[in-house]
Amino acid sequence: MQGGSNPFLATLAGIVGEIHVLTDDADTARYVADWRRTYPGAARAVVRPGSTGEVARVVAACAAHGVAVVPQGGNTGLVGGSTPDASRSEVVLSLGRMAAIRRIDPLDNTITLEAGCTVLAAQQAAAEQNRLFALSLASEGSATIGGVLSTNAGGEQVLRYGNTRDLALGLEVVLADGRVLDALGGLRKDNTGYDLKHLFIGSEGTLGVVTTATFKLFSMPRSVVTGWMAVRDPQAAVEMLSRLTDAVGERVTAFELLGRGALSQVLSHPLAGMRDPLAGEYPWAVLFDVSEASAQLDPRAAVEAVLADAIDAGLVADAVIAESARQAHELWALRDHVPEAQRLHGPSIKHDISVAISRIPDFIEQAGAALEQRMPGIQVVCFGHVGDGNLHYNQSKPAGMSDEAFRAREDEIHDVVHAVTARLNGSISAEHGIGRLKQSAFLQYKSPVALDLMAGIKRALDPANLFNPGRVLPRDLVDPTSPSLR
Amino acid sequence: MQGGSNPFLATLAGIVGEIHVLTDDADTARYVADWRRTYPGAARAVVRPGSTGEVARVVAACAAHGVAVVPQGGNTGLVGGSTPDASRSEVVLSLGRMAAIRRIDPLDNTITLEAGCTVLAAQQAAAEQNRLFALSLASEGSATIGGVLSTNAGGEQVLRYGNTRDLALGLEVVLADGRVLDALGGLRKDNTGYDLKHLFIGSEGTLGVVTTATFKLFSMPRSVVTGWMAVRDPQAAVEMLSRLTDAVGERVTAFELLGRGALSQVLSHPLAGMRDPLAGEYPWAVLFDVSEASAQLDPRAAVEAVLADAIDAGLVADAVIAESARQAHELWALRDHVPEAQRLHGPSIKHDISVAISRIPDFIEQAGAALEQRMPGIQVVCFGHVGDGNLHYNQSKPAGMSDEAFRAREDEIHDVVHAVTARLNGSISAEHGIGRLKQSAFLQYKSPVALDLMAGIKRALDPANLFNPGRVLPRDLVDPTSPSLR
Structure with missing residues (x-):
């Protein structure tokens, strides 16, 4: 710690110990920028308390000095919600030492x-x-x-x-x-x-x-049936989720859709051990897990019966069930490498939307058409959790467009996707949160009534706007003296 | 409706129609007292809106006139939370017409x-x-x-x-x-x-x-295995829940404990078709359901294996599995008739507590000892949801005590039971809520920090204390001009 003569920093050091108040840029570097490095920042200090009592005393000290507190965990967030702004006025409260x-x-x-x-x-x-x-x-x-x-x-x-x-x-x-x-x-x-x-x-x-x-x-599940199936289209994926759940109940643990655009990127890059599980090249695939807690019961035959019926009905073109834990791991690796493959492929524009499960086909059709109209040739990398109505609906640039030209139109692409999401009563952030990255879309699409309630709750619980100010709710919405955004 | 010349009531009638503003005592009787008739009340009016828009306009009218609103559903609550007080100043907002x-x-x-x-x-x-x-x-x-x-x-x-x-x-x-x-x-x-x-x-x-x-x-479950077992003691019940869940996973849908005191009351009153499922007279029983969504899988053999092992281990003395839907219904009838049997038996003092599942044996032992010390011969009627840590821990009077003498000591009995609950970090209202009935215990055992937060939220969302004033949070805790209870 530098600046021991600063009374505020000295107070913090008195609470957590000098070694746990970081102020050198070299020490604070890993705490002040988000994982994706979208928001480089600078902190007045990074404080690392070791107990709940120390956290309470640090918060009280920050409140007394009017210093904003930015709580931080593993710093793996995707929306810029847990790192300080560039003002060097905020304290990062890292909980890393409390790991028991x-x-x-x-x-x-x-x-x-x-x-x-x-x-x-x-x-x-x-x-x-x-x-x-x-x-x-x-x-x-x-x-x-x-x-x-x-x-x-x-x-x-x-x-x-x-x-x-x-x-x-x-x-x-x-x-x-x-x-x-x-x-x-x-x-x-x-x-x-x-x-x-x-x-x-x-x-x-x-x-x-x-x-x-x-x-x-x-x-703890004692067995898992992992399968991969080529579904006719997103509507067939939704229907297969319903058929599978009908047959085996809430054992369906994962049900992940992958568009060919996502799978192609995974297969076209030098990633170890990736191969298409099926012989044909199909436009849509679903990866699923059915897990079973009982050692005496095996849902595999029931799953196979569902797949056979679906092939007869034309919902599924081909399917494979993993014969070993290793094969299951290989199937999941395809899904898990989509973000990495897209990164290798070039710049990407990302969305984390949700709609009611039954609206997934409408969303994919309408968003795809709207994007193609706005930017012909744009590549859609669509994957996600059908069972949650949650798609990671990402885009790569059209062939021939420069990275810079594509990145320059990011907000425009967001607007197209979010407008379709809103039209279908969906959410513009299904699982990543708002932070700073999605605040403008949040303010645009969330109802004014909901925003008002949230601001009222924030004022009731944190009247000085001490905690993470400006994240999620903008300062002027929270400040009772500012004109409302409505 | 009477009093059409009253401008407030005329406003309400203008919103919902005159026929849906009830003011005659004969019309309002079923809305103004709670189901248990612990809280006889009187309303300024009972208003029955037919749409969300009408609800909104009624609420706005009440707010404009400074009239408190008591929302009401089926009026089956157990804590006096949905009926008006005796002042005849509150409006009951009955949602019964919105049943689509x-x-x-x-x-x-x-x-x-x-x-x-x-x-x-x-x-x-x-x-x-x-x-x-x-x-x-x-x-x-x-x-x-x-x-x-x-x-x-x-x-x-x-x-x-x-x-x-x-x-x-x-x-x-x-x-x-x-x-x-x-x-x-x-x-x-x-x-x-x-x-x-x-x-x-x-x-x-x-x-x-x-x-x-x-x-x-x-x-929808396609099959249910319903069983009844005599467990050695409450500790054995907790262990059996763990064993059953370990064997069949989250298929365990219900796991209900019944003490002999509860079962005896059911069997000793003239209730149709009640008989003890087991030949012996055991102190503790568990009724459970294991349900299965798949038509192709049957968990019965796995359940039977768990029971056989438990009998060998001395956790279970005897057990029976229902052979038909009718037998399952008969087993459930024993459980479902406990409250009715206790009512037939005489006055009862009731609790709805929860503790961590593993503390259930401690709770039963400590509360039983404390009650016996306070009121020798008091009868404990203990039944409830072991899997939720939730017991309906009720009491009937000792032999020879008058109903009046027993009822006069109700608060004292509550205090004994709630003190044990609090000592074990439990909740004094697991599933019934607070309303008016449990407000004093709520204020006594809830942390001042939690109460402060709740009061702040109430002030933020309902600054005029329009909705159900005095229920859950007392008026002086919500009113910013009153001294805090802390």
């Missing part, structure tokens, strides 16, 4: 984790007790419990187990005045007053700092 | 229901599409969608499908200023700002009036 697994109870089927614990560590701790921590996402080795709570992260098993908010049973939160809300009980049922937990989950660090949380655990 | 099933979509697996629709009607509409509306509770023939949302009702399938809040995907809400929040999208994923839905769910009509809601649907 406080308690795991197989009878309760619960686990209590500090905010800085990674998702992967939580999965491993649960697995040691033969339990499933049901959150699974690409960044799980770095993403932390505090981060996934703040963004209500989704991932690849939402269809069966829900979003992060559905998995959380209780929270401990440091509030803007430095008090601690202890709602960690881990109760499955508690109807005593308003549900405060759900207010903090998904609020992207703007209402409080989650320091610890209790989560549900589930039975 | 607006939309059901089997591909989305969603149903959109108006607030006055009953739970039973929702179940039936879903079943016609071969889908499950997963809420099931004793009052389902009368309880309405608005009511179960306002109390976050639980019921008998929470273990598998969750509470009401877990089933809701979207809401339409009339706010205190008469505006309408339309968040009915029915999206499975939507991370655009704070989650407003969860704030209204469980707020017992104090933050807004839910007019319509979209819910998840599930696969």
Whole structure:
């Protein structure tokens, strides 16, 4: 730490220890820019408390000095919601040192984790007790419990187990005045007053700092049937989800759509061990998992019967079921490498939209047509979670266009996609949040009534706009003295 | 309607039609007292709007006239949260005319229901599409969608499908200023700002009036294994839940504990067709359902293996599995008749507590000992949802005590039970809510930090304390000019 003579920094050092107040640019570099480097920033300091009590005292000190607090977990967010702006006036509150697994109870089927614990560590701790921590996402080795709570992260098993908010049973939160809300009980049922937990989950660090949380655990699946099928079109994908669920119930754990544009990019780049699972070149594929908790029951025959019927009905052209864990892994690798392949392919424009499941075909048709009209030859990289109505609907440039020309039209492309989403009553951010990246679209498409309520809640819980100011809700919407945006 | 010359009532009649503004005592009788008749009240008027627009205009008129609004569904609540006080100054807003099933979509697996629709009607509409509306509770023939949302009702399938809040995907809400929040999208994923839905769910009509809601649907189970087992003690019940879940996963749909005191009352009263399922007289029983969505898979053998192992291990003394739907119905009838049997038995003092599942044995032991010490011979009627950590832990009077003497000590008994609950970090209202009945215990045991946050939210959303004033949060906690309770 530099600047020990600064009274504010000295106060912080007095709370967490001098070694945990970072001010040198070399030390703060990994905390001040987001993972995608869309928002390079600079912090007054990065503070790394080691306990809930220290977090509370740091927050109180920042409040007393009028210094904004930017809570940060693994810094894997995708919307610029957990890094400081360039003003060098904000304090980054990194929860990384609070990484303990406080308690795991197989009878309760619960686990209590500090905010800085990674998702992967939580999965491993649960697995040691033969339990499933049901959150699974690409960044799980770095993403932390505090981060996934703040963004209500989704991932690849939402269809069966829900979003992060559905998995959380209780929270401990440091509030803007430095008090601690202890709602960690881990109760499955508690109807005593308003549900405060759900207010903090998904609020992207703007209402409080989650320091610890209790989560549900589930039975560890004993077998998984992983399959890949070429579906006739997105409508057939939606119908196949319904047929599969009808046959095997809520065992359907993942149901991922991949357009040929996405698969082609994965297969055309030098990524290890990628091959098309089917002989023909089909426009749409679905990758699915059906998992089973019982050692005595095997849903494979039921899945095979669904596929056979669907082939007869013309919904599915061809399909394969993995014969080994290795084959299942190879199928999933195709899906998991889509973002990396698109990065290798060149610049990309990304969307994280959701619509009602039944509107997915309409969305794909209408958004594709609108994009082609606006930018002929634009390549659509469409993949995502059909069971959640959530598509990662991305674009690569048309052949012959320069990277710069394509990037220059990013906002225009966003507008086209978001307008179609809004027309279908969808969401412009299904699982990534708002942060700074999606704020203008958020303000454009969210109802004024909802925005008003959110601003009122923010003012009630954080009247000084201490926590993550300007993220999610713009400052002038929160400031009671500013004219409303309406 | 009487009093057409009253400008306020004339305004209401202008909105909903004169026939839907009830003021005669004979007409309002069924709306002004709660179902248990603990809180006889009187209303200025009962207003029955027929559309969201009418609700909004009624709320705006009440706000303009400074008249408090008490939203009401089927009036099956257990805590006095949906009926007017005795002042004859409040307006009851009955949602009963808004009972439409607006939309059901089997591909989305969603149903959109108006607030006055009953739970039973929702179940039936879903079943016609071969889908499950997963809420099931004793009052389902009368309880309405608005009511179960306002109390976050639980019921008998929470273990598998969750509470009401877990089933809701979207809401339409009339706010205190008469505006309408339309968040009915029915999206499975939507991370655009704070989650407003969860704030209204469980707020017992104090933050807004839910007019319509979209819910998840599930696969209809094709088979159910219903079993009854005599467990050694509550600890064995908890272990059996773990063993059963380990063997068959999240198929365990219900897992209900019954103490001998509860079963004895059911068997000792003239209720049709009740008989003990087992030959011996055991102190603790568990009734469970394991349901299966697939026609091709049958978990019965796996369940039987768990029971055989448990008998060998001494956890279970005897067990029976229903051989027919009729036998399953008979087993469930024993459970479902506990409240009725207790009513026939005499006065009862009731609790609806929850603790972490693993603490259930501690709770039963400690609460039982504390009660016996306070009132020797008091009879404990203990039954409930082990999988949710939720017990309906009720008491009947000791032999020889008069009804009046027993009732006079009700608060004292509540205090004993709630103190044990609090010591074990439990909830004094697991699924019934707070309303008026549990407000003093709520204020006693809820953390001051949580109460402060709730009061701040109430002030932000309903600054005039228009909706259900004094329920859940007392007036002086909400009124910014009153001294805080802290």
